[in-house]
Every structure is written in structure tokens, then in C-alpha cells.
Amino acid sequence: MARERPTALLLDFDGVLRHWDPAVAAGIEREYGLAAGVLGEIAMHWGRLQPVLTGQVSHADWVSSVADALTESVGPDRARAAVQQWQRYRGEVDADVLAFVREVRAAGVRVGLGTNATDLLDTDLAELGLVGELDVVVNSSVVGVHKPAKEYFQAACDALATPPARVLFVDDEDWAVRGARVAGLSAYRWSGPEGLRYLRAALGC
Template sequence: MSTDRSIVLFDLFGVIARHQRPGALEMMAARCQAPTEAFTTAYWACRPPYDAGRQSAPEYWTAVLRRLSPSMSVDADTIEELRLTDIDSWSRVDDRMVAYTQSLRDVAEVALLSNIPSDHADAFLAAQPWLHNLDHVAFSGKIKAAKPSPTAFHHCVVAMRAAPADFLFVDDREENVRAARATGMNGHVFTDRDELAAVIDAWLPTRRPTWK
């Protein structure tokens, strides 16, 4: 079922925003006096509950540090330094993609669904005012559900009072696009802006009724 609306639902990192700043993991590992490989493993292994809003930043960073070494000293200053470095490492956007998403609002509704911890989301919203112009913004740490969980996509459907078929979901991770399609959304694996623009240009006319 469709309500004949056109909603382009964007992922954030790897599509509109840049992936993590190069060298950031090495910097944080050095702060912990840990090998980069071990730190990177702990950083990502502990991430899912933080992304999904089931852990606070101090709880996440304590888990990372304890995974590196159960006897490692964990203090509030170290955690805050790591937290701020981490937020900064995910703060870059692709200005051309930001402009493109804004231009789409002339022909479609535009929304966002991103896996991002709650405190990161607060920082991003403060630094990127264009986010407030979108029709809906869903951050995993705020909605308590992270992609590829169907719950994350269902949140957007309910929040926008739409049908799954009204959405074209755009993400750079194929597993997330597969999950969106499984809920009834349309999906596109992002590679670059020009290819995406062609896909959207082809999709939008199918959303318009033909009057005779």
C-alpha cells in the first residue's frame, strides 16, 4: 500500500556526512596507551548498545577500556576526552550532498535515519542547522533502535504517517538497504551523488498519478 507520497530517506555517514576522520582511532588508541588494532576492535565491538541508546557515553567508554584491560584505570577526564575526540571524528559533512538534499525538498519530502549515539546526535544537530529543515530526523540513539533492525525503519513510517512504499531509502551499506526493502521500502545503495540523482529522477515520476 502507498499513499502516493515521495519520501527520500537518507543515511547520514557515508552519504551526506563523511566517514570517521582518518587517524582518529589511532589518536584515541594512543590516549589509552593501547595498540591501534586492539583499540579498534574494542571500539566497534562495544558500539551497538551505545548506537541504539541503551548505553550512555560513560558506560560505553568504560566498556571499551575494560575490554582493552580489565585492570585499566577509568577516570572521568579520560572518558570525556575520548568522547569529545570521537564526536569530532564524525563531524565532517559533504557540502555538495548537503546542498543536494536541500534541493530535493522542492520535489519530495526528505528525511534522515542514522546510526549515531544520542550525545553525538546532539552535537550534530547543534553544528548542522540544515538538519532542522528536513521533514523528519531519526537518530538511533534517540529512537532506541539502530539499522538494520526493522524497528528503526518502522519508526520512520509511523512518525511520518506514511506507508513503507512511499520511501526511497539511501544508504552506503548494502545490508541496511536490504533491511529497508524487507520492510516494504524502496532502496538504493549509495556510491556517488550523480548516480543517486539519476535514480531519484527516475523514481520520482513513478510517484505521480497520471491524469487523463
């Protein structure tokens, strides 16, 4: 049986609407004598990351824990300075995706941001000029559960006031796409702006 045409769009943030230049972290690691890739490795360690993505600890506490983990390598002062410099970079908005968001909203499609994020998300959205560009923001640290849990996607559909079968989810991670499909949403694996043609067709825009 053919699926119903989606009437709402749920977009991932990092890797879809926001991108990170890996050269920034690499430059900081070189400047402070850190091993290549260590900032991301420590920050994204699941035991450290999961609590901040579900609101159990603050973004500030998570950042402090990253600096603490680097202390043995370069000492506490340099570790804190490196992490502070790393955190000043908040990524870059994908202009093509933002233009698409504006286009589909103008066509009457509700658009939500569906992201595993910390309590810094609202600040990031403001700094990146994205306030008002989305109908809803569904932040895992506010919801208390993260993608790919079914409960997360149900909360996102509730926020969009749209049943799962009418929501199209876009993410650059296979595990998130699979989770959305299990929860009853349509889902598309994002790999770059070439995917916009498919999304326009799927939404009828």
C-alpha cells in the same frame, strides 16, 4: 508491476551525510601508543555497541566502557585521555549530499535522517549545522530498535507520514539496504556522489 515514484527520502547519516576521516583515530592511536585500529574495534564491538544504539545505555556510558577496555594497554589516565580526544572529532558533513537534501526538499520531497545512533545525535546535528535541514530524524536509540529491523523502518515511515512503498532509503551498508527492502521501501546502496544522478531521477527532481 512498476513501483510508485517515491515522495519521501530517508538517508543514512554515517557514510552518507556524514563522513569520518580515519586519519584522526589513527593519529590518536599513534600518540597514545595504542594498536592501529583498536579504537574502532573496541567501540564497534556489537556487544558494546548494540545497547547504546537502542537506548539501553547512554553515549557517555558507552564511551566510558571503551576507555575501560583500553586501560590494560595504556593505563586508566591515558586510556581516558585518548578516548576523550577521539570523541572530540564529530566527523564532517558531505557538502554534495547536503546540497541534494536542500534541493529535493525545495521540490516538495520530505527528507528524513534514518540512523543507528546514540543519544548524542541531537548534539552532533547542532554542532554540524544540520538543525532544520531535515524534516524528521529517526534515531535508533530513541525508537528502541535499530536498522535493519522491519520495526525500525516502519517507525521511520510513520515519522515521514509516508507509506513504505513511497519512501526511498539510501544507505552505504548492504545489510541496511536489504532490511529496508524487506520492510517494503525502495532502497539504494550509496557508494558516493555519483549516485546523486540516480536519486534525482528516482525522485523526479
